[in-house]
Amino acid sequence: IGDVHGCFDELTCLLTDLGYSAREDYSWHHPEGRKMVFVGDLVDRGPRSPEVVRLVMESIRAGSALGVPGNHDVKFMRQVFGKKVQLTHGLDKTVEQYAAWELQHPGATRQAAEFIDRLVSHYVLDGGRLVVAHAGMKESMQGRGSGGVREFALYGETTGETDEFGLPVRHNWAAEYRGAATVVYGHTPVPQPEWLNRTLDIDTGCVFGGQLSALRWPEREIISVPAQATHAEPGRPFLPADTDGGAPGLTAQQEQDQLLDLSDVMGKRGVETRLHGRVTVPAENAAAALELMSRFALDPRWLIYLPPTMSPCGTSQEEGLLEHPAEAFAYFQQAGVARVICEEKHMGSRAVVIVCQDAAAARRTFGVEEDAGAGVCYTRTGRRFFDDDALETAFLDEVRNAVTRAGLWEELRTDWLCLDCELMPWSAKxxxxxxxxxxxxxxxxxxxxxxxxxxxxxxxxxxxxxxxxxxxxxxxxxxxxxxxxxxxxxxYCWPVRSVSDLKLAPFHLLAGQGETYVSRPHDWHMAMLARLEGGIVMATAHQTVDLSDPGSMAAGIRWWEELTARGGEGMVVKPMDFITTGTRGLVQPAVKCRGREYLRIIYGPEYTLPENLNRLRSRGLQKKRSLALREFSLGIESLERFARREPLRRVHEAVFGVLALESEPVDPRL
Missing domain, CATH: 1.10.287 (Helix Hairpins)
Incomplete structure (x- = not known):
């Protein structure tokens, strides 16, 4: 919870919104046992500092809260202890309020000062994932106790200069922060909670007429309530001037992300992923990816995801066939998967489509310029799909209109979506x-x-x-x-003279505002995306197979045979859960089962000759499957980092990893 500064009414409103309630001893509690963590500056400037201190003090005593001191709290404490301090910056109000409070609560002033004196400089919580301090905390100081650490926690770091308002210029430590822990702090009021390099300034200037904000952890959800009045005027203006409906400004993180650092993607790297642990990216692979990105990639601010490669199913021994659904089903059965979804595989080009509700949403989310448009379509190597700007605009309009017709903006509470798709015809790219x-x-x-x-x-x-x-x-x-x-x-080839000649088949609804959709099963993705059908957007035919039912598996095989007999490429078999873990760890997110005739394009016209087919049956899949799992893990990691508002360098660490791994020596026909 950000700097309260005596705003008791706003604090109780915020706690109520967060699900807390008061008890007779003035402490507040959450029914699920959650804890409040106050970042300090409980007193000064606002109208009810004694009530705020009592609420926090009693909640800490009851075990439902934690708190660190702010510089205003420490100054008040020193005044109570008889130190010589100036009654400025709102301290005069606090002293006056406590003088009146003492009439009903004798000894409360001394009790409050002693309470503040016992507070520690900062907390390291959630196994080191979260750090809370009043003015911030450098990585090198976290978990340490010294006068220097306490000084930094209270005041941050200044340059020794003063600004035009006569206030000290603070060194922006958060701009240089590279720590693994998220640091939540206050001290410097900002119009909205401000993420920067895994730090969050949660002081939104309630006492100055802004709002009082809280971060719910680990959900990373921000809850705010507006100030009920402007209780004091800030020494330095911080609320934005009226922009008259102009383009939204960039966040602090977006401002910093305008300049990317080569050292963040060069050299041998170990990228930590939630799904697959550490994924190693060799230096030579990273160099190849950097070369490709530097020469051909689109604006990197759009580049939040690259799709992974996909392994084929095991090699079939069926006469005249190299791939058959029985091998795909057997793989998932052995992994302990109960149900799979079979999706028609479209012979097009893999395309990632980011579509925003409007240009303002694109600027808010991705930090792009006003003239950058309201979306983008790019290839699996990060290149812009369309060279023709007018064609891309018309294409994105079609997708945006489909999302609008389906009502997904409102249903998913988002103003942008990231889709994984096949774009046809193959010849278009x-x-x-x-x-x-x-x-x-x-x-x-x-x-x-x-x-x-x-x-x-x-x-x-x-x-x-x-x-x-x-x-x-x-x-x-x-x-x-x-x-x-x-x-x-x-x-798979036909001329493209206008946008109406294109066909888009989305099969994954990857992410939207503040969240990814990888926790949803594949039938949810199919159902949501089928609602986009119309115009150039087509639904992906699919069928669910119960792997414990021989009849269901036979039906799945017949469906594949019918698809391929009429010229279809084949199908992709996926476990019903988007992310599936078996007894041996992460399960392949998908395996492809391609038709006999389509494979002529891959292996050559004469691959079905018995001598060629027998030789091809000795193909090894282990390297391909290992590569598919690592790239899948990196792809999900990049999306989740973006959804958590992590710095673009952290998102790109995983994105570049996917492209770098594509340089591994794996048979490209697999």
Missing amino acids: AQELIRRQYAPVGAAAAATLSDAEEALARAAAWLPNPEITALHERTAARRRMAADYTAACRR
Whole structure:
């Protein structure tokens, strides 16, 4: 709870909103046993300092609160103990209020001073994850006790200069903070609670007509109540002037994030993740990622997530097939998963779409300029998907309109969303790759094999011979395979002349304002995203499979066979829970099961020849699956860090990690 400064009425309103209630001994308690932690400056300037001190003192005595002293509290204490202090900055009001209070509560003034004298300089809470001090606490001082530590906790650090208001200029220690613990402090009033580098200034100037704020931990939820009056005028203005509806200003964190530091993403790094422990990023991989990001990536302020790679299912022994749903089901059965969801796999390009309700929401959340638009679409390597600004704007308008029609802004209480999608056609992004790599293979094979087949047919007719006949049949089969390869490629290509020629299939609703949605099951994601269907947005066909029911699994296999028979790429099989942990740790978030004809694009036209298929069946999946788990963990980590309002450098540590791991030597066909 931020600096109260004698604002007793606002404090009781805030505590009521937080779920606390008063007892006869004046202490306040929460029904769930939560504790209040006061950051100091209980007294001065406000109208009811004695009541505030009594509430805090009795709550601490009852075990329902903790508190640290503020500089105003210490000055009041010194005055009571007979030290020579000036009755300025509101201390005169506190002395006057206690003089009147003594008439009904003899000895209360001395009792309050002794209570303040017993308070410790700062607290380290929640296993070292949370530090509370009045004016802040450097990482090197946390948990230590000395005169210097107490001095910093009370006053922070000043430069020795004074500003135009005659007040000391404070050194911005929070701008340099790199500690692992979150530091919550007050002392310097700000219009809104201000996050910066895992620190939070919670003093929102209630006594000056602002508001009284609290941070609920570990939820990181901020609750505020407005001041009931302006009880004092600040020495330095801190409330923003009326902007007449102009663009919102940047937060302190967004201001600092304008300049990124190479040292935050270079060299060998160990990135701590919630899901998979420490993920190591080799220095050479980090250098490759930095090169790619520096040359090709979009504005890094949008870059909050990169999607992970995905492993295929185990290799099938079914005749003529390399992949089959039975192997996907078997993997999840062995991991102890009861239900999976099978989602149609669209042959497009992976796309991350961030769509904001308007440009103001984009500026508030991502700190981008007013002309940066209200969203972005980028590839799995962080490049902007569209080179044409007008096409991107029209595309984002389509997505935004779909979200608005579905009512998701209101339902999810957000003004932005991050979606993981497939964007079609494949040729929309891979045109150059198709022209230089895939199309020449089909054209060359068709030309040479057609001529060879024709020549062998003439030879067989002129000179019947078993070897010539066999070679002719083999060449004819190869020519048909080449034709199947070309047909498979063409199925995923069509011209894009306007936004209406695009198709977007979202399959993950990743994050919105202040939260990620990775705790929701996949059927929730499918249901929410199906509501966006219309225009260019299409729903992803899916089917749930009960892995304890052979009939359900057989139905899932038939569904895959029907999908692939009509030219579909295949399906992705996922455990129903977005994040699933088995007996051996984190389970693959998804495995892909691709169709026979689609795999011609991946392995080449003739991969179905028995000798080729037998060789491919020896492919190893261990490296790919390890890579998929590490990238998935980093992707979730980056989203959660962004949702917690962590510095952009912390978000990018995980984002760059995903891209860096893509440099690992893993068979790209898997």
